Amino acid sequence: MAQASESLAAGLLKRPELDDTGRVQRLYVKAYGRNATPKEVARAQALLSDLERALLSREPDGEKRRLQCWALLCQAVLAANEFVYIR
Numbered sequence: 140m141a142q143a144s145e146s147l148a149a150g151l152l153k154r155p156e157l158d159d160t161g162r163v164q165r166l167y168v169k170a171y172g173r174n175a176t177p178k179e180v181a182r183a184q185a186l187l188s189d190l191e192r193a194l195l196s197r198e199p200d201g202e203k204r205r206l207q208c209w210a211l212l213c214q215a216v217l218a219a220n221e222f223v224y225i226r
Contacts, residue, residue: 159184
């Protein structure tokens with residue numbers, strides 16, 4: 140799961156035409172086949188911000204830290220019930 144999440148995160152971060160909102164939207168489309176709601180986008184961005192602050196003391200390299208934050212977000216999305224169960 141961690142490897143898949145990091146790969147997904149790296150792919151999202153390699154898309155310079157997307158801002159973070161666009162990346163969250165793309166993540167939801169890839170994982171769930173639908174766009175994220177405004178509330179989901181806000182929650183994802185808040186999580187990224189919280190993770191960034193939490194990892195700041197452990198990872199001084201900004202690019203590596205950003206990848207770690209996005210990988211953790213991707214892992215949370217992939218571990219959710221919506222991803223696990225197909226309706």
